Amino acid sequence: MKRFLIPLSCCLLSLAACDWRVFNDFERQATVQVIEPPRNFAGTNFGQAVAPVLDENGGIVPNTFLAGGNGTTPLAVVTVSETGAISRKTCRIDAGISVSSITPLPAKNGRWRALLSDGNYQMANLVNFDPDEDEPKLQVEGNLSGLAQLFGIGTLHGDFDGDRTPDVAVASRNRLYFFDEALQTAHQHIFDYPHNFFVPAMQDAGTRILAPVVREGKILLAIGGMISNDTGNTTWAVLLVSVNPGFTFETQVLQGDFSNPDARVCSLATGAANDDANDDLVVGICNETLLFLAKTGTTEWFSAQPDRVVAEDGKMRGRIVALSDLNQDGKPELAIADPEEPIESNRNGEVLFYDLQISADTPLLQLKAPKEEKRFGTSLFSLKTIWKDGRTELVVGGANVSYLFFLTGLPGDDDPVLHDPR
Amino acid sequence: MVKSGTGRLVPAYLSWKMHMKIFPLFFTAFLLVVGFFPTAGSAQTKTPSKKDQNAEKAKEHFKAGQALFGAGQYEKAADEFIKAYEYKALPAFLFNIAVCYEKSEQYAKAKEYFVEYLAREPNSKDLQAIQARIRLLERLIEYKENQRRQAEQPADKPADKPADKPADKPADKPADKPVDKPADKPADKPVDKPADKPADKPALEKPELPPIQTRTLTAISSDPPGANLYLDDKKNLLGKTPFEGEIPPGKHVVILEMKGFSDVKREINVQEDRMLEIVVSMKQDVNMAWVQVTSNAPGARVYVDKKEIGHVGVTPYTGMLKPGKHTIWLVHDEYREEKVDIQAKAGEPNEVHIPMQRQPVGAITILGKNVQDARVKIDGKTVCVAPCARVKVPAGSHRLSIHKKDRKTVSKKIEIVTGEQKTFDVTLQKAPSRSGAVSGYVLGVAALAGAVWAGGKSQSLQDEIQSDLDAGVPVFSNDTRIRDGKIYAIAANVLYGISALSITVALYRTFIDTTPDSRIRVRETPPDGAAVQWEPLLFPGGAGLGLTLHY
Numbered sequence: 001m002k003r004f005l006i007p008l009s010c011c012l013l014s015l016a017a018c019d020w021r022v023f024n025d026f027e028r029q030a031t032v033q034v035i036e037p038p039r040n041f042a043g044t045n046f047g048q049a050v051a052p053v054l055d056e057n058g059g060i061v062p063n064t065f066l067a068g069g070n071g072t073t074p075l076a077v078v079t080v081s082e083t084g085a086i087s088r089k090t091c092r093i094d095a096g097i098s099v100s101s102i103t104p105l106p107a108k109n110g111r112w113r114a115l116l117s118d119g120n121y122q123m124a125n126l127v128n129f130d131p132d133e134d135e136p137k138l139q140v141e142g143n144l145s146g147l148a149q150l151f152g153i154g155t156l157h158g159d160f161d162g163d164r165t166p167d168v169a170v171a172s173r174n175r176l177y178f179f180d181e182a183l184q185t186a187h188q189h190i191f192d193y194p195h196n197f198f199v200p201a202m203q204d205a206g207t208r209i210l211a212p213v214v215r216e217g218k219i220l221l222a223i224g225g226m227i228s229n230d231t232g233n234t235t236w237a238v239l240l241v242s243v244n245p246g247f248t249f250e251t252q253v254l255q256g257d258f259s260n261p262d263a264r265v266c267s268l269a270t271g272a273a274n275d276d277a278n279d280d281l282v283v284g285i286c287n288e289t290l291l292f293l294a295k296t297g298t299t300e301w302f303s304a305q306p307d308r309v310v311a312e313d314g315k316m317r318g319r320i321v322a323l324s325d326l327n328q329d330g331k332p333e334l335a336i337a338d339p340e341e342p343i344e345s346n347r348n349g350e351v352l353f354y355d356l357q358i359s360a361d362t363p364l365l366q367l368k369a370p371k372e373e374k375r376f377g378t379s380l381f382s383l384k385t386i387w388k389d390g391r392t393e394l395v396v397g398g399a400n401v402s403y404l405f406f407l408t409g410l411p412g413d414d415d416p417v418l419h420d421p422r
Numbered sequence: 423m424v425k426s427g428t429g430r431l432v433p434a435y436l437s438w439k440m441h442m443k444i445f446p447l448f449f450t451a452f453l454l455v456v457g458f459f460p461t462a463g464s465a466q467t468k469t470p471s472k473k474d475q476n477a478e479k480a481k482e483h484f485k486a487g488q489a490l491f492g493a494g495q496y497e498k499a500a501d502e503f504i505k506a507y508e509y510k511a512l513p514a515f516l517f518n519i520a521v522c523y524e525k526s527e528q529y530a531k532a533k534e535y536f537v538e539y540l541a542r543e544p545n546s547k548d549l550q551a552i553q554a555r556i557r558l559l560e561r562l563i564e565y566k567e568n569q570r571r572q573a574e575q576p577a578d579k580p581a582d583k584p585a586d587k588p589a590d591k592p593a594d595k596p597a598d599k600p601v602d603k604p605a606d607k608p609a610d611k612p613v614d615k616p617a618d619k620p621a622d623k624p625a626l627e628k629p630e631l632p633p634i635q636t637r638t639l640t641a642i643s644s645d646p647p648g649a650n651l652y653l654d655d656k657k658n659l660l661g662k663t664p665f666e667g668e669i670p671p672g673k674h675v676v677i678l679e680m681k682g683f684s685d686v687k688r689e690i691n692v693q694e695d696r697m698l699e700i701v702v703s704m705k706q707d708v709n710m711a712w713v714q715v716t717s718n719a720p721g722a723r724v725y726v727d728k729k730e731i732g733h734v735g736v737t738p739y740t741g742m743l744k745p746g747k748h749t750i751w752l753v754h755d756e757y758r759e760e761k762v763d764i765q766a767k768a769g770e771p772n773e774v775h776i777p778m779q780r781q782p783v784g785a786i787t788i789l790g791k792n793v794q795d796a797r798v799k800i801d802g803k804t805v806c807v808a809p810c811a812r813v814k815v816p817a818g819s820h821r822l823s824i825h826k827k828d829r830k831t832v833s834k835k836i837e838i839v840t841g842e843q844k845t846f847d848v849t850l851q852k853a854p855s856r857s858g859a860v861s862g863y864v865l866g867v868a869a870l871a872g873a874v875w876a877g878g879k880s881q882s883l884q885d886e887i888q889s890d891l892d893a894g895v896p897v898f899s900n901d902t903r904i905r906d907g908k909i910y911a912i913a914a915n916v917l918y919g920i921s922a923l924s925i926t927v928a929l930y931r932t933f934i935d936t937t938p939d940s941r942i943r944v945r946e947t948p949p950d951g952a953a954v955q956w957e958p959l960l961f962p963g964g965a966g967l968g969l970t971l972h973y
Contacts, residue, residue, distance in 0.1 A: 018876075018877045018880050018881075018910075018911040018912075018914040018915050018918075019911065020880070020907075020908045020911035020912050020915070022884055022907075022911075023884070023887075023904050023905075023907045023908040023911065024908070026884075026887050026888075026891075026897070026901075026904050026907075027899050027904050028899075029891060029897075030897045030898055030899035030901065030904070031891065031895075031896045031897050032896045032897060032898040032899060033898075033899045034898050034899045034900035036900075367896060370898045370900070370901070371902060372900075372902075401900075403898065405896060
């Protein structure tokens with residue numbers, strides 16, 4: 001009897017057992033990986049600023065990005081493995097800073113580099129670190145502070161003047177600074193905005209108001225802000241700046257109607273929306289998004305009037321904007337995030353995708369916030385991956401996490417089940 | 423019916439011998455009177471109205487007699503019973519008359535009526551008791567006579583004694599003997615066989631009479647007479663009709679059964695101070711078959727057709743059965759069971775004699791620890807409640823089992839040899855408690871239910887997530903469904919484990935018993951010769967040490 005009972009109970013157990021490991025698989029198979037702050041990330045708003053990492057040739061390091069937030073150790077390196085698993089490393093820094101924007105710089109001597117703007121827009125730090133360390137320590141290469149109001153509200157890296165040496169552009173409220181990569185003030189160049197143009201404060205972290213526009217092989221700088229008229233009325237405006245050799249400048253201003261007072265640029269995105277080689281400009285003016293297609297053969301780079309407007313009554317369809325070819329069809333989709341739905345809407349933010357080839361205002365896809373998320377869509381970032389020939393995936397910022405969306409399900413996207421690249 | 427010189431009523435059909443002893447002078451007259459007066463027996467041939475009237479009168483006087491007896495007026499009560507007897511010559515009246523005279527210390531009369539009663543009821547179940555009473559009455563009569571003589575003697579003795587003694591003795595003795603003895607003896611000992619104390623010896627002590635009461639009277643007759651009369655059920659045969667006798671006070675059912683007639687059942691209420699007379703008219707039954715079952719083993723239990731409903735009577739058994747085939751079993755403890763199939767036919771006497779073979783038996787005695795009030799079964803049939811001694815068991819192989827609440831049942835195959843006595847020492851161990859097993863089952867089932875529920879929840883979440891994945895709906899890695907599903911799955915596994923363990927333990931406790939078993943041991947008796955043995959004894963309400971002598 002004893003011999004019989006023990007195998008019987010074992011059989012019962014084995015027959016009835018539920019396999020909880022299937023949920024571990026689900027966690028790995030989830031089409032949205034939730035990227036929480038690393039364990040020793042001492043800060044908040046993790047992911048409010050995200051940026052890729054550049055290798056020594058200036059190319060994007062796939063499957064990797066930097067995520068910044070507020071706090072004493074506000075920067076983390078996030079790596080997505082080929083199995084879909086996420087690993088995060090916190091970068092240590094001696095002095096506590098906050099990271100409101102990150103501009104990657106090409107790596108040097110095996111160390112990754114980035115220009116970090118602080119949350120008060122008083123300072124910009126050029127840091128580097130060894131990515132192979134378990135907890136990389138940030139080393140400050142250069143530091144700039146106190147040069148102008150809202151200094152560092154936007155930063156860019158590139159060869160803007162065409163002299164084949166990389167420059168660093170730092171936007172402030174009223175002017176644009178240009179430095180060499182070593183951030184030496186001795187070699188700085190300043191471009192003052194037109195007198196009625198300025199960049200307002202109170203920008204959301206993670207928004208981009210300084211964006212590069214590639215036009216005929218040359219990088220233009222697009223600065224989002226506001227413009228006022230003689231009567232003191234203001235409206236949104238985008239200042240386009242072309243830097244000529246010797247740091248002479250050409251500009252074009254795109255602006256709104258003064259009948260729409262207090263409109264401002266919340267976010268800018270650039271990329272090739274159509275088949276020409278020039279980047280097009282997407283301007284989020286908080287409640288609507290305007291698409292300006294690059295013009296060729298004229299002195300104006302863009303038409304004064306937008307080529308397309310995305311708007312919806314009562315909705316903020318222009319807070320965070322991005323262009324990204326998420327479905328690998330060679331044409332980018334427009335992504336618009338609104339992290340701050342009205343409280344009465346009982347929603348916690350959303351991300352909408354629009355096909356720029358179709359003029360309809362109906363979004364292709366709507367990503368809803370997960371249950372616990374309160375501010376879904378604080379940032380949008382296209383992560384370059386090595387899967388499927390370098391396809392991009394979408395990283396959406398949340399209140400204190402980032403969401404990595406695999407296979408968003410856009411038309412043309414792969415079948416999530418059959419063609420999961422992982 | 424005649425009235426004697428002493429005022430007694432004498433039934434016409436008293437035995438000749440009795441009449442010769444008691445009333446030799448009136449015998450001739452009696453015979454003459456018989457020819458002219460109707461007897462009690464011939465009263466039945468009278469018109470019903472007259473008979474009823476007599477019965478009513480007899481009842482009235484019986485009732486009055488009982489009342490007077492109760493009031494202590496015994497002589498008047500005797501007169502009332504005599505009157506009752508005049509109207510209806512029932513032997514019980516004679517008994518009551520005798521009791522009344524005994525109570526009024528008219529012992530001679532009492533004796534005569536008891537003698538008459540026995541003459542009328544020679545098969546009375548009280549025969550021996552009444553005979554003993556008659557002897558006591560004779561001694562009382564003798565005692566009283568001695569008392570009377572002694573009372574008369576003091577006046578004569580002083581004068582007579584010195585003169586008489588030498589002269590009288592030789593003269594008296596021869597004279598006394600032939601005169602007194604033949605005359606005395608028949609009169610003195612009408613019933614007694616052994617000679618009582620010599621009549622001439624003075625009774626020194628007054629004999630004490632045991633208490634006695636008058637009898638109630640129930641008379642049951644049937645038309646036609648001769649029916650078997652049962653009281654309450656067919657196992658208690660009172661006799662045949664006409665019946666006149668005593669039935670215990672209270673409510674009863676009398677059953678009359680007669681060959682060729684349907685059984686008749688009557689409810690009766692017997693009261694102490696009332697005479698009850700019942701006349702039953704039997705109805706012929708041509709549709710039923712009258713069956714008589716006899717055997718060489720009287721008292722064998724008779725079962726008809728279905729044994730499980732119990733026996734219908736004991737042998738000799740008579741009863742009515744539906745015509746057709748029947749199976750009859752005869753069961754007797756000392757005989758082998760017999761089974762016979764009969765074909766009962768209506769309107770015909772179906773008499774079956776079933777011979778039974780005596781069964782050899784041995785005996786068993788059950789003793790031991792904790793056997794008090796245990797049921798002792800032989801072949802599944804309870805034979806006694808332990809401790810029990812010398813219980814007869816048919817010879818052969820049997821299965822002895824001892825059953826007691828909360829104790830482990832024990833059984834043993836035993837071999838009983840004819841005439842042999844076997845003693846079994848039984849130790850009954852406590853039965854294992856099943857409460858632990860029950861708790862195990864309850865916990866196991868509850869855990870199983872919880873496991874099924876949790877497993878179901880886990881599965882449904884799994885299905886939900888999978889369907890979202892299949893449909894391309896974004897599934898977040900921190901989706902609460904993933905966490906909940908995992909928790910439910912783990913909980914289900916834990917509960918399955920608890921359930922399996924609990925049920926296993928419960929099964930173990932149900933089927934596997936680690937406590938010692940109860941046992942039966944045959945107590946060895948000395949093979950030869952005599953032996954004395956002390957042994958512990960258990961009996962209801964106590965225990966002790968017994969001395970057993972084997973020889």
